[in-house]
Amino acid sequence: MTLRLDSLGQRYGDQRVLHDITLTVPDGQLLCVVGPSGCGKSTLLRIIAGLQPAREGTVTVDGTPVTGVPDRLAVVFQDYGRSLFPWLTVRDNVALPLRRSDLPRSERRAEAERILERVGLDGAGRRHPWQLSGGMQQRVAIARALVCRPSLLLMDEPFGSLDAQTREDLEDLLLEVHRTEGTTIVFVTHDIDESVYVGDRVVVLSPAPASGIVLDLPVELPGKRDQIATRGLPEFVALRAEVGRAVRGG
Ligand SMILES: Nc1ncnc2c1ncn2[C@@H]1O[C@H](COP(=O)(O)OP(=O)(O)OP(=O)(O)O)[C@@H](O)[C@H]1O
Numbered sequence: 001m002t003l004r005l006d007s008l009g010q011r012y013g014d015q016r017v018l019h020d021i022t023l024t025v026p027d028g029q030l031l032c033v034v035g036p037s038g039c040g041k042s043t044l045l046r047i048i049a050g051l052q053p054a055r056e057g058t059v060t061v062d063g064t065p066v067t068g069v070p071d072r073l074a075v076v077f078q079d080y081g082r083s084l085f086p087w088l089t090v091r092d093n094v095a096l097p098l099r100r101s102d103l104p105r106s107e108r109r110a111e112a113e114r115i116l117e118r119v120g121l122d123g124a125g126r127r128h129p130w131q132l133s134g135g136m137q138q139r140v141a142i143a144r145a146l147v148c149r150p151s152l153l154l155m156d157e158p159f160g161s162l163d164a165q166t167r168e169d170l171e172d173l174l175l176e177v178h179r180t181e182g183t184t185i186v187f188v189t190h191d192i193d194e195s196v197y198v199g200d201r202v203v204v205l206s207p208a209p210a211s212g213i214v215l216d217l218p219v220e221l222p223g224k225r226d227q228i229a230t231r232g233l234p235e236f237v238a239l240r241a242e243v244g245r246a247v248r249g250g
Pocket residue numbers: 012017035036037038039040041042043044208
């Protein structure tokens with residue numbers, strides 16, 4: 001799914017949040033959006049998701065203007081604890097988006113189990129979210145986002161509140177899903193290292209107010225990404241420095 005933002009801008013009252021954002025995300029690209037707190041990253045995702053209208057400019061998905069939530073869109077938020085229903089089992093949480101499909105209940109459950117296996121949670125389907133660790137809960141949220149086979153996946157700081165090891169595991173899970181499904185992904189993060197590690201491309205927004213794009217950087221790294229080897233590459237270090245300078249306004 002190709003996403004296009006054209007001269008996008010947003011205001012809340014007198015506060016100008018985003019200004020003149022023009023960007024095309026080609027089908028299958030994993031774009032990371034980085035920027036200081038309050039620059040409007042979450043606002044940008046909500047506009048792309050059709051959850052709030054933009055005050056200026058347009059968003060199109062495969063050439064069609066976004067006026068409501070696009071079909072085949074999924075969103076993963078940072079706050080996994082609040083995005084899962086505690087009274088449903090893990091399997092039923094994951095199967096929930098399939099309720100709108102014509103699939104019979106047994107097939108919806110089978111599909112949920114298949115996706116749970118995909119995210120490394122086989123065997124956890126009968127448990128409840130509150131019986132799982134934070135990292136496992138975020139895997140459930142990712143499984144629920146994937147169950148409808150989205151063409152566009154929006155992720156808002158999805159690994160921000162996880163410990164370092166879990167975060168690395170989930171970054172690698174995301175890369176694997178992206179490699180095999182070819183989903184277009186917009187991934188918002190505060191973390192410069194993470195943006196270069198997972199992204200095909202990194203866009204940096206300037207600080208508020210009127211945040212705009214200050215850097216649009218393709219990420220080309222040799223070999224399959226690996227938490228230890230990739231982060232030690234001179235190319236990785238150079239890209240990280242470039243993103244870091246842009247975030248700090250240098
Ligand atoms: N619905 C709203 N009404 C009024 N102001 C809002 C609304 N949503 C966001 N804002 C303001 O817009 C600015 C940008 O918020 P947003 O959450 O989009 O930024 P962000 O870059 O995602 O921040 P963070 O990295 O801290 O999550 C902030 O000053 C925020 O207070």
